[in-house]
Amino acid sequence: METTVNDVLDLFCTSVSTERRLDDWRRDPRREQVAPVVLAHSTRVLYRLTEGDVHDVCQRTEHALGQVRREVGESVPQIVDWHPNFAFTHTFHTCVERIGAVPTYQQFREFSLSDAEGLDMLGSPSKELIRRLVVKQGVEQWRAQAAMRWRIGNAYYGFLREVYTLVQLRRRGIDLRVHPLADALFRVDAWTGRRALSLRVGNKKFRQGGNAGRKTPAEQLLADVQPPLRFDTIELAAATRFGQVHVPTAQVLDHAATRLGAL
Template identity: 75%
Template sequence: MLETTADDVLALFCTSAGTKERFLRWKRDPRRAAVTPAVMAHRTRVLYRSTEDDVQVVCQSTEHALGEVRRSVGESVQEIVDWHPDFAFTHTFHICIEGIGAIPTYQQFREFALDDAAGQEMLGHPARAMIRSLVDDGHPEWRARAAMRWRVGNAYYGFLREAYTLVQLRQRGIDLRVHPLADALFRVDAWVGRRALSLRVGNKKFRQGTSVGRKTPAEQLLADVEPPLEFDTIELAAATEFGAVHIPTALHLDHAAARLGSL
């Protein structure tokens, strides 16, 4: 069975003084006391056996991840716009997929976060605690809940887009690998051989094609890794349809496969 482990990630990306120090800081961070063992034990398997049909079924059957929330409300509570639980969203999504054995619809993911013990620890309980804190500070509960739905729903759509891209490129013969440690710690959405791939969506708040306004990109975090890594990016235009899964076109994917296959 094809799988990717945290040790695979460390062997490839954690080989320089800078990346080793980044990893050690993450391990020693008191906020990551529960995160570290869960991520280090994680094995990516289910995504590798997922098919285009599997992803299409999810895209067609998923509940609207943003509900009735509009951007003006969803981004009106700055504390939630900037909120990051101890478990990164990518940790929770990956662990959810392996736990249920499939790419989840939004309603399945919500059930995992609210009813499953691991999902509660990673997302359900922290989200509820954040909402309670905001209500105690005077925010209307409906607005805090709407902002949290917007935050989690957009994260869900982003992960579904990454899963679709992975499945499509693997079907085009590219042996892409993924793991939540690579994503959250080293900003690598996927990789093949020694080439790291980033999937980005253009945003009018940011300058496309640069790191301005973004988290530090993989190209900078991994610049001193030896032997040197190569980097590639699939950058999509900003989404224009509310609540739809914004995925790369076949042309985007064909071009990416051609580049990634030319190793």
């Protein structure tokens, strides 16, 4: 079983606005290296994962945030708001397919710092940003490094949360699909049939019931796709424990599976 870019385009890129969005993305000079990688990507490994696989990674991974506290992690605005040319989801999905499993944080760090593709996608750009901030703007080296750990670590936990949701809903009989192009370009975390799913966290950046933090939501980006899509959201309360993977409860997943399975 696999999901290719053609599956994404056939479902989501069927209107003037979505075709224009894809074309603009392809033509963006910042995406010159990105587009060929993402358009060639196929999702396979994630569909083979079991509940035990994901729990094992959550147990074995080191704390993705290390010893960094929020006040330090969010103290460098240029890193808090940093978006590399390759979206984090692109790098995570590429790493999964490369190693044939969901990586622990230490495995993901190794991929980003040692693998040629990982370096191009994340390792080298993150190092270059830190260097510029230290040399040209006088940011303390340790602070810039800590802020980058916070930025990447939180993105890693977000990806684990999405993988956990995917595996759990598929275990409940929902034929859920994912692809990094759908996520980064159309804000769709997953889909089944013509139902698009978003996973949101209710906190100061991701306000409960709102769209702050995701910019333009999938409901707006895909509003004119024909035949019309339907949309659903799994919303989590804010995480309460530092350095742990915050995942939906069984009750939340059961309710989501019931909604998705009824369509």
